[in-house]
Amino acid sequence: MKKIIYLCAIVLFTAGCKKDFLTTQKNDGFIEGNFWQSQDHAIAGVNGIYQVLTDGTLYGESTPMLMEDLTPNAATNGDPYNVQTISKGLGTSLTNSIFDGRWAADYRGIGRANDLLANVDPIEMDNDLKARIKAEANYLRAVFYFDLMNLYGGVPIVLGQPKPDDQLLPRNTREEVLKQVLADLDLAITVLPLKYSGADVGRVTKGAAMALRARVYLYEGNWTEAAKNAKAVMDLNQYALFPDYRNLFALKNENNSEVLFDVQFKYDPNAQKTNYDLVLERYDYEGPTKNLVDDYYMKDGLPITTSPLYNAASPYENRDPRFAQTIAYPNSTFAGRKVTLTQYPSTGATVKKYTIYDEAKPAVYLTEQQSEINYIYMRYADVLLMYAEAVNEMGMISQADADLSINLVRQRAGMPKITVASQIQMRNEIRHERRIEFFGEGTYYYDIRRWKTAEVEMNADVLDLYGTKKYRHAWNKSRDYLWPIAANVLQYSPQLAQNPGY
């Protein structure tokens, strides 16, 4: 009996000593070495770069709308992402918030693109697909660097797989970043397909990359290249304006003919979604200013100051149809009820674009980030207006060029054609058209910065619809054309030179 016990004891003492007892398996994700092994990995890897676009500081949540608060177009009630603070000229490196978050999100995208580009080559897979995936990564990396360049100026260029020493890199010049953006876009354009079918719809196309190249040149004031690239997109014959401006931004019309590239959202309890519905109608974080509302033309194409159609007693009637399609104003019907005078304390009105609400149907509210409408990063109307602007800046635009660009946009909106009279008249019309057409899409902030009109437009009182002053915008022209490098960034990268004035 005792012998048996001894034996048992020895067996038990040694039983667990197997060498691999301590080796465990990770079942809910990959670890390095078992990722970047197959075609499916490469596809999932490039999808991971797209995913960064949904970040709340880039194109997720309602950030493009919040960017309107940095312009004369909109006023905010609270201070989401500190946009009110920034618009009052009070932003500092300590503000962190969007200054910090947007920088981090852009570099997150760059890091994922770099990781893919560094690891995809050895994978045995369809070579055409591999080339396309790399081109997608190139395009997306260009999107992130372009964003950094616009907001911060020159930033450190990282192109290899992320490594800790990268945080000690100095800032590259703005020109070097620009060169990198164009190099990535050039690569992408040569490889990317014109369009996708089935489950790949939503990936970046050749046209989208060309249009971004047009935007890059436009922002640089390189009118020739901007016009050339915009025209090249138009000549692809892939895109057309969607007939219905109001529903261009509706869930049911996603991926329509006007969309060149959009950030795709889908309801899933665990993914990042948008929240225009919540931030606008429910939270009333922001609303359109009097300055913007007054800038919508009457439907005869004349401003309210000169049009005979304007009646101060019913100021919202007979306006550019895009007015009622974009703005829920007092006494109009929105979300199934009449908008009262006190419903939107922010400015007296709210914005319809990108919300899920219908005019007539009563609203079913969603909470934070449950909306799944795609944000359109590049649409055909922008290509047309970029073309018009670039051509006009090269010398006065011809009526023919105006008719195949800006007048198409106006026509779709239900507004009369513009007759070309002078370069200055057309410059004003094109700029006005951009402001109205793209309100709520976050475009105008970049426009007033590149036009250098911010220093005028942004030193003014912010008025609600009734002319009551909410607060005052401020723009220091020797400082505010660039954002500060956030204190949170400098903490780990103290070698980065701060932008002037901060």
Next chain:
Amino acid sequence: MRYKFTYLLCCLLYFSNSLFAQQKLVTGKVTDAKSEPLIGVTVKIKNGKSVVSTDVNGKFSIKAASSDILVFTYVSFTTKEVPVGNQTNMAVTLTDSYSNLNEVVVVGYGTQKKVNLTGSISVLDSAFLKNRPITNSSQALQGANGVYVNQTSSQPGADNATIRIRGLGTLNDNSPLILIDGIEGDLRDLNPDDIASISVLKDAASASIYGNRAANGVVLVSTKKGRKGDAQIEYSGYYGLSTATFLPDVVTNTGDWLNAFITARKNDGVTDNAAISALASYNSNPSAIPNTNWFDEVFRTASSQNHNLRVSGGSDKSTYTVALNYQDQDGIMVGSSGKKYSFSTNLTNKVNKWLDVDLGLFGTKYDTDESLLDPYNMMYIVYRALPFQQPFVTDPHDGVTYYADQPYKLNNQNVFRNPYALATEGMNRNTTNRLQGNLTTTVKLPLNISYKLTGGINYYNNVRSLFAPNIEMYNPQTDAFSLSDYFITSVKPRSAARNTNNNLNLTMFQTLNWETTINKDHHLKALGGYSLETMNTQYFSSYIDGFISDNLTDIDAGSTNPAVTGNTASEKLQSFFGRLNYDFKSKYLFEANFRYDGSSKFAPGKRWGFFPSVSAGWRLSEEDYFKQYSWLENLKLRASYGQLGNQRISNFQFANNYNVGGYSLANLDVPAVWQTNYADPNISWETTTIANAGIESSFFKGMLSFDADYYVKTTDNILQQTVLGSIVGNLTGPVKNIGKVQNKGIEITLGHKNKIGNFRYDVSVNAAYNQNKVLKLNGGQPLITGTQIIKEGSPINSYYILHSIGIFQTAAEVAASPVAAPGTQPGDLKYEDVNGDGKIDNNDRIVVGSSVPKYTYGINIGAGYGNFDLRIFAQGVQGVSSLPAGILDQPFRGGGGLTKKWVTDSWTPENPGATLPRLQVAASQSNYNQNALSTFWLQSGSYLRVKNVQLGYTLPGNYATKIGLKKLYVYVNGQNLFTVTQNKNVDPERSITSDRTWDYPTAKTYSVGLNATF
């Protein structure tokens, strides 16, 4: 057959013997060591029925036979058995059990005589633990010397206290290892009544036998075992009423609130027309708008009850104890409650001469109900509710009462969620089942060696069932109904979720023990062992929405957006350990331990760590020289030195991880994978080295006692999550072995007990001083997370914030000073330009305060008179700070209101002496002067709290017998009755490292209870 017959015969003989034995009257007197009479001592005939108790003179009389044995029992005295023999008048002296030098305490993988301990161990015995109406076993540790126990919440099921032994050593989880009968367990699920004793192993010598997870100390809990003797039935129970300890003093008058809000908005440069018109309408008809104190609406006086039933007994061969527990507790917040059912069994069995088999098994089912929102978000909703909002309103058309919507919408808070509705509506039921068991086989081998094999299982299963109904709110102003949302992204109205966890921990350890005495004086003990532990976790969750009613709550009744998540993980530990004890005449004591541990948390080649320790003790009181001093009962010096390990980091931190997430294309979800962290593959064990020196002494037969310990605890190669600049792909930084932290401290316990006539008392004061310092870090690079910093030379997690130097009084003063933001005005906080560069920015932050308490202390007072006894326990901390700057700490923060202090004591030109800056809406960080976190917001977290007061009465034995009981004890108890603190908005006894103030509050509880033995 023959045996049976003999047995029967014996029984008969015994029976007849007791029947016919000559009974006589035995009288006597029971006194203590000082010949003072003891009143109420139970005197009973062993294995018989007669029980009497002593009178006021300590005298008793009982009928007994010469062959009987009388048993004398008395609270806190050692039970004594005296054979009757031919005595008819006895003089019995009972000794105080506190001075029992033969006390045995539980140590790692065994027991040790308390006097022979060479390590630093705090022991809580059953006398200290019994009859305390606590809801969670973790609270039982309160009162142990050198142990800081912090109960942060009284939420049913979530009232586990934080336990810290000797300060914060690591930057990781600082919780000690909790072992219940040798198996890692959760105190929440252990019935407090099942605890027999608790040993807290504080130094390396005591704990290093548990090397791998012992760096933060080890808590050994032993459960009650059966006892030889007749079956004993014991019932204990209590009923209690609880209220919140601390709730903020908010402005509840709508007019005052609106005035303050308008002022704050004006100070922000905004004319708030909506608020101005709301004030006008309030002033015109104040009775139409409510003035709600939401804390009164949402918090209540809650009742709880607890019942224990225990049966125990045994023979020479086997013992048993079986217990049942039922606890029913209402939370102090409406909508929260918990019900706990548990059983426990301990069986010991001597199978034969060489084999013992013991089984311990306990199971708990814990059902809790709480608000749909987690406590953090639920409390946030309560904190941001405003006075003009109210819980209910009646629709004048039909006279039906509905949840009220807010009468108007103001700029700072656009969406109202009715806290009462969110606290009570819907379902959030958490059902937890735990089964923990251990089976131990002990085999006696030749040469005085014994072999022990223990197998332990700890199974945990939990199901959280959520259903969110539609919450309809009525707005009497607009006569409209609207649907409330649930504030957080994951909960949609009419959605359901089921989340389950299944965790299984398996432990196996084997030990060989050898014990021998050489030449009578040399006593040697050796232990060697091997253990394997596996911890498996499994998680699964499901979600669905699209319900068409509020009545069907199952997943099957939903229709849209079904979603699932799930994962499994496994952690493993493999260890070899050993211990050697040697003592000479119990005078010179020596002990050595080692543990060699392997962990799955590290890369192959980095997995194993070796943790040795040595300790020695010298009992001076055993030396001949000291024996002449009869007043000296015990004097011992001891010292220890050793190492412990820590590996509490997430799995797979040694490799770059790629997370599987999602993106969508063409309105379909597609898989998306991305790198999440940058790893350091070379990470390995974090090592804690503890040097400890101590003295233990007692004088005048235990009347005075003094214990002290000095320790230096150095944790090296601390495993810490580091941060990378976002340029590095915005990746999470690597977990690295980066630093060295030292805790130096002293622990002192002073005890005194005495008896004067019928009055007895004892006082014990323990105090611990701990100094925490970061010695080395990451190549000198400080680690900053939010407002806290870990920096060489400073205490761990010090605050790193701007230095506030008062409030700007004039525009001229503002103009002449560096400011943090343009737009600074009189009434804003003024900061020190620490680096003198004419700017206030992040470079002007200073290191200040600490989130680790410097001093912790406890006071235990006991007193008794006759059958009455009183116990008071108080605890306190000193030298700790917190930085509360959230909702209600700052005015209008996060859409919330403000406390009354902000109305009376904030800066205005008319009130320049105010202690608070001018009112602003803190949500809009438009002015950094007020919102940048600075020393202005720092406050002391020190407190002294009377944790427990209990007055009890033991019914004299003869009265108890008359009502059919062996013993009856009744008591009244109060917990958290009284607190001294500077904190105003929040209970000071809360998570020490958190600056958040809106947690589910702790409770003040009054209870009555009884303990009866049949």
